[in-house]
Amino acid sequence: MARRFRGSEEVKVDAKGRVSIPAKFRRVFESCDPDWSTGKRPQMVIVFGTRDWKHLQLFTIEAMNEIDDSIAAMPRGSAERNLLENIYHGHAEETEIDGDGRLVLPQKLREKIGLADGAFFISAGDSLKVWTPESYAEEEQRLESLVPDFEPGADPLSLLGSASKTEG
Template sequence: MAEAFRGEFYQTVDKKARVSIPAAFRRILDADDAQKGEKGEPRLYMVFGGKARRFVECYSKAGADDLAARIEAMPIGSPERDRAERDLITRSVMLEIDSDGRIVLPQKVREKMGFGADLASEGGEAVFAGSTNRFKLYRKEVYEAELADEDDDDTDPLTLVGRATRSG
């Protein structure tokens, strides 16, 4: 991975379900996709599996390959691998970003994000939230509700990072 996906970006989703990928994220997607798609543009891998998730998780080509390799390292036939394959591989889609830096959100992705029929009549707003080696794509209202619901326990987040160990 060339760089971490950082920041949060609010982007308009038009009536045709098109949304612009933030330029900072496009640069990472481009750097992480040496082969590019059929039209020569970087690809984006969108995971819409997982019942409890209220967002779509998005990976660069390199990030998606790393995720697949981690799943392939799991024991074949194990319930954990079966679930990981179903929710993270089967329930995903690969898109090529167009030359204007946009994608069209597929129907399954729109459903996961909670965009209903109202998208066709008035559009909507999405939030791109950086998460180091991936980013999460939310409908604006869902993202803001999750932020409002966060339990602020006065813990300094740097102390949480200090507890982490780095694995290969």
């Protein structure tokens, strides 16, 4: 993938379910859409996941193509493939960013995560997660509870060393 998402932003949601996609995020959707060119609308895939998801996940076309290829390589009929097809194909919507840099979130997706006046975007590498600001605050607390206690001044990148040891 050419680019990755970085950062977070809180944005307003209007009565029609439109949210402005910050320019730094739009550039990633544009660069990761093989069919995009100036004047065209960048495409994306919104994954709304299973009933326990409290967020939406916005994938670039390139990222979704990678996921699709990985799923297609799995044994047909396996429980794992069926689960991933259900989430990333069945619980997903293809959409685009409009000419004003906005994304229209369908009502059923807004209702699923309780989105009303504001949305919180947080980068997840090849995707963006969309939360209500309140739900994200709860998620951040949950994530922090999973992190081991560090000595003051410790480098959080030290966690990468433990991940590579368990993989290899």
